[in-house]
Every structure is written in structure tokens, then in C-alpha cells.
Amino acid sequence: MIKVVKFGGSSLASAEQFAKVGKIIQADKERRYVVPSAPGKRNAKDTKVTDMLYACYALVEAEEDFRVPLMKIKDRYDTIINGLNLKLSLEEEFKKISENFKNKAGVDYAASRGEYLNGIIMANYLGYEFVDAAEVISFEEDGTFDAEKTNKVLAERLEKCERAVIPGFYGALPDGTIKTFSRGGSDITGSIVARAVHATCYENWTDVSGFLIADPRIIKDPQPIKTITYRELRELSYMGASVLHEDAVFPVRKAGIPINIRNTNAPDDEGTWIVESTCHQSKYTITGIAGKKGFVSVNIDKDMMNSEVGFGRKVLSAFEENNISFEHMPSGIDTMTIFVHQPEFEGKEQAVISAIHRLAKPDSIELEGDLALIAVVGRGMKSTRGTAGRIFSALAHANINVKMIDQGSSELNIIIGVSNADFEPAIRAIYDIFVETQL
Ligand SMILES: Nc1ncnc2c1ncn2[C@@H]1O[C@H](COP(=O)(O)OP(=O)(O)O)[C@@H](O)[C@H]1O
Numbered sequence: 001m002i003k004v005v006k007f008g009g010s011s012l013a014s015a016e017q018f019a020k021v022g023k024i025i026q027a028d029k030e031r032r033y034v035v036p037s038a039p040g041k042r043n044a045k046d047t048k049v050t051d052m053l054y055a056c057y058a059l060v061e062a063e064e065d066f067r068v069p070l071m072k073i074k075d076r077y078d079t080i081i082n083g084l085n086l087k088l089s090l091e092e093e094f095k096k097i098s099e100n101f102k103n104k105a106g107v108d109y110a111a112s113r114g115e116y117l118n119g120i121i122m123a124n125y126l127g128y129e130f131v132d133a134a135e136v137i138s139f140e141e142d143g144t145f146d147a148e149k150t151n152k153v154l155a156e157r158l159e160k161c162e163r164a165v166i167p168g169f170y171g172a173l174p175d176g177t178i179k180t181f182s183r184g185g186s187d188i189t190g191s192i193v194a195r196a197v198h199a200t201c202y203e204n205w206t207d208v209s210g211f212l213i214a215d216p217r218i219i220k221d222p223q224p225i226k227t228i229t230y231r232e233l234r235e236l237s238y239m240g241a242s243v244l245h246e247d248a249v250f251p252v253r254k255a256g257i258p259i260n261i262r263n264t265n266a267p268d269d270e271g272t273w274i275v276e277s278t279c280h281q282s283k284y285t286i287t288g289i290a291g292k293k294g295f296v297s298v299n300i301d302k303d304m305m306n307s308e309v310g311f312g313r314k315v316l317s318a319f320e321e322n323n324i325s326f327e328h329m330p331s332g333i334d335t336m337t338i339f340v341h342q343p344e345f346e347g348k349e350q351a352v353i354s355a356i357h358r359l360a361k362p363d364s365i366e367l368e369g370d371l372a373l374i375a376v377v378g379r380g381m382k383s384t385r386g387t388a389g390r391i392f393s394a395l396a397h398a399n400i401n402v403k404m405i406d407q408g409s410s411e412l413n414i415i416i417g418v419s420n421a422d423f424e425p426a427i428r429a430i431y432d433i434f435v436e437t438q439l
């Protein structure tokens with residue numbers, strides 16, 4: 001039996017945290033493959049090492065002196081090494097990094113050093129073999145992840161080592177250039193490793209006792225979720241529940257490996273089980289709520305749009321031409337609304353509007369910015385009548401204006417659009433109606 005364990009930055013931010021992690025790994029000999037993130041925040045005001053590396057490399061690109069910030073990063077690692085009483089020096093590694101920075105090795109190379117160095121420390125601390133992710137995690141030339149090559153190379157490599165540390169977050173392009181996943185991507189590495197070694201379980205250790213019904217930064221002490229399906233989880237993590245990267249479910253899902261979200265600071269808590277399917281009914285109709293701010297709605301009106309073949313395609317081409325992906329697309333008889341990410345859209349809005357006019361010849365186009373989207377997710381919603389009604393009445397009671405509602409055809413989620421300012425009150429109102437009052 002093999003368990004793959006991934007520890008997030010919050011679990012590895014200091015020597016004290018490392019020691020907790022060491023105990024967790026030693027407590028179960030099945031925990032054979034370890035995927036560490038870079039050191040995270042030690043307190044609310046602290047900076048993640050990954051962010052320090054991005055800032056440091058911005059200086060490199062601006063041809064400014066980067067030595068002091070790089071030494072601050074080295075200090076973070078030295079503090080951990082000294083706190084653990086390890087006989088390990090990162091002197092040579094930092095010389096190499098400094099050289100590579102001068103030679104403009106790239107922003108992904110810079111960011112990846114956070115996990116790389118933490119992996120070296122972790123391997124030394126545990127007495128495990130260190131396997132550089134650049135040798136086993138492959139990306140194709142165009143930057144997409146090469147799942148099959150990685151799975152083969154990684155499986156062969158790990159078969160040869162009984163216990164190993166594989167740093168998270170990065171891999172390499174065919175020419176050896178380092179490439180990272182998007183932020184939070186160590187979760188993906190852990191999932192890839194779990195698939196490659198046919199793990200019985202992928203444990204993802206963080207600083208909360210599992211997936212909670214809502215973001216604990218918005219709802220005080222939200223209820224934990226005991227069991228959640230991969231599909232529900234993907235909906236929630238895509239919509240902002242940052243515990244697990246939204247793409248981390250794919251590799252393990254293919255192999256039917258469950259994910260167990262656990263708390264490094266409360267290792268006896270059972271945490272959340274993420275599974276393919278379950279007969280376990282959640283106590284509430286909903287499984288979870290998540291959301292994101294910063295959307296724009298593009299409302300397009302045209303009389304008789306419903307009977308015009310190809311209208312939707314023409315509108316979407318206008319976004320495609322400008323390389324903008326859309327998030328949601330609720331529609332009526334004579335109206336169609338496209339939700340896009342505000343930062344992606346700003347700067348291109350006039351180009352998109354004129355492309356819509358050129359391609360689809362609408363009667364009018366209206367934009368509304370500063371919107372938030374909230375996803376209410378749950379496998380139990382399908383079999384419960386009146387879920388949407390409860391959401392609306394909760395929001396009406398809280399005086400919140402609902403700008404959009406979109407129910408996925410799987411009835412697994414309902415997406416609600418509100419103004420950015422109403423985001424937190426809306427989540428509280430929905431949480432209260434389903435969890436606190438259980439009406
Ligand atoms: N629904 C949720 N359940 C639990 N945590 C959540 C949720 N939504 C957001 N979070 C936040 O996610 C954090 C854990 O994810 P992350 O910061 O990536 O941890 P790590 O450093 O372990 O990778 C929690 O501390 C919490 O603030």
C-alpha cells in the first residue's frame with residue numbers, strides 16, 4: 001500500500017511546521033512519496049517564498065540589483081535548516097541560482113526554485129531520495145502538460161526508489177527549460193505522482209481540517225465537508241475554493257484514487273474524502289459554496305435572435321478573435337449575456353464590441369463590470385425541490401440584487417451573479433439558509 005502525501009506552503013513555512021510534517025510522515029510507513037510546496041506564510045503579514053522569488057526575478061528583468069532580496073530568500077531556508085539542526089548548506093545552490101538569474105533563466109525557473117530547494121531540505125530531513133521534478137514531469141513544446149510521457153517516466157523512476165521527495169509545481173519542456181503549473185500547482189504534482197505509483201490514497205495536507213462548506217475567511221468556523229465527489233470539488237475549486245488546485249482531480253480521477261484533505265496542525269482530524277461517487281448523503285442539500293469577484297457581463301440584445309441560425313457562434317467568435325475565454329453564457333429569447341474575467345477584458349473591450357457589431361449585428365450591447373459569481377454546488381440539489389427558490393428568498397431577505405442565475409444542466413450547481421460589493425453578504429445569506437437554519 002502506497003500513500004502519496006503533498007504538503008502545502010502553510011505546512012512547511014518554518015522549522016516547527018517541518019517537524020510536524022516529519023512526525024506525520026513517520027507515523028505511517030505507507031507515506032512513501034512526498035511532494036512539498038515552497039515555504040508559505042508563517043503569519044498573516046508574511047510573504048510566501050514563491051512570491052519573493054517572483055519579486056526577485058522582476059528585478060532581474062528590470063536589470064536591477066537582486067542580491068539583497070535573493071539573500072532574504074536564502075535566509076528563510078537557512079532558518080528552517082538551522083531550526084531542524086540539519087547538516088546541509090544551500091550555498092552552492094544559491095550561487096547556481098544567482099548565475100542562472102544573471103543569464104535570464106526565466107520567470108518559471110525562478111518561481112520553481114521555491115519547491116526545488118524545499119524538496120532538498122525535506123529529502124535531507126527525512127532521509128528520502130530527492131528526485132528533481134525537471135527530470136520526471138514533462139511539458140510539450142507548446143507548454144501543455146504531457147500526461148502520458150510523465151506517467152511513464154515517473155512510474156519507471158519511482159519504481160527504483162522506495163521513498164522519495166519530488167518537489168511540486170514544476171517540470172520541464174522538451175529542451176530542459178523549467179516550466180511551472182499555474183499558481184497552487186503543487187497539488188497537481190501530488191496527483192500526478194499518486195497516479196504514477198498507483199497509490200491507494202493521495203493525502204493533501206494543508207492548514208484546515210478539510211474542505212469546508214464555505215471559505216473560512218468569509219464564514220466564521222464553517223462546517224467541514226466529510227465526503228465530496230471529484231465533480232463537485234472541481235466546480236468549487238474552479239470557483240475559488242483555493243484548498244485544492246482545480247486541475248488536481250484529473251490524474252487521480254483517471255486512476256480512481258481518492259484524495260484526502262488533511263490538516264497538518266490537527267493530524268487526527270479525518271478531513272475530507274474526495275471520491276468518484278458516493279452514496280453518502282450530505283447533511284445539507286448543498287455540499288459547498290464558492291465564488292470569485294471581478295467579472296464583466298456583456299449583454300447583447302437583438303430582436304428575434306432566437307431564430308437566427310449561427311447568432312451565438314458569431315458573438316463567441318468576437319471573443320475568440322480577441323483571445324478571451326468566456327465564463328458563463330445565460331440567454332433569453334432576444335438577449336444573450338456573456339460573462340468574462342474583468343482583468344482579461346479590460347483593454348480589449350472596444351475591440352470586442354466592434355467585433356460583435358461587425359459579426360452579429362446586434363440591436364444593442366451593454367457592459368456591466370465589478371460583478372461577482374457565486375457557485376452553489378451539491379449532488380443533493382438534483383433530488384431536492386425548491387433549491388433555487390431558497391437561494392432567491394435568502395438573497396432577497398439580505399437585500400441583495402441578483403443579476404444573473406444559471407443552472408448547470410447536470411443540476412449539480414447553480415451560479416449566481418451579484419455585484420462585487422454584495423459578494424460576502426450573499427455567501428453568508430446562502431450559507432445561513434442551508435446550513436444554519438436548514439429550512
Ligand atoms: N471551502 C474552503 N474550505 C477550506 N479552505 C478554504 C476554502 N475556501 C478557501 N479556503 C482557504 O484555503 C486555504 C488552504 O489552501 P492553500 O492556502 O492553498 O494551502 P496550502 O498552503 O496548504 O497549499 C485555507 O487556509 C482557507 O483559507
Ligand SMILES: N[C@@H](CC(=O)OP(=O)(O)O)C(=O)O
Pocket residue numbers: 007008009010037038040048050051114168169182183184185186187
Ligand atoms: N508555491 C506555489 C505552488 C503551490 O502549490 O503552493 P501551495 O501548496 O502553498 O498553494 C504557489 O505558491 O503557487
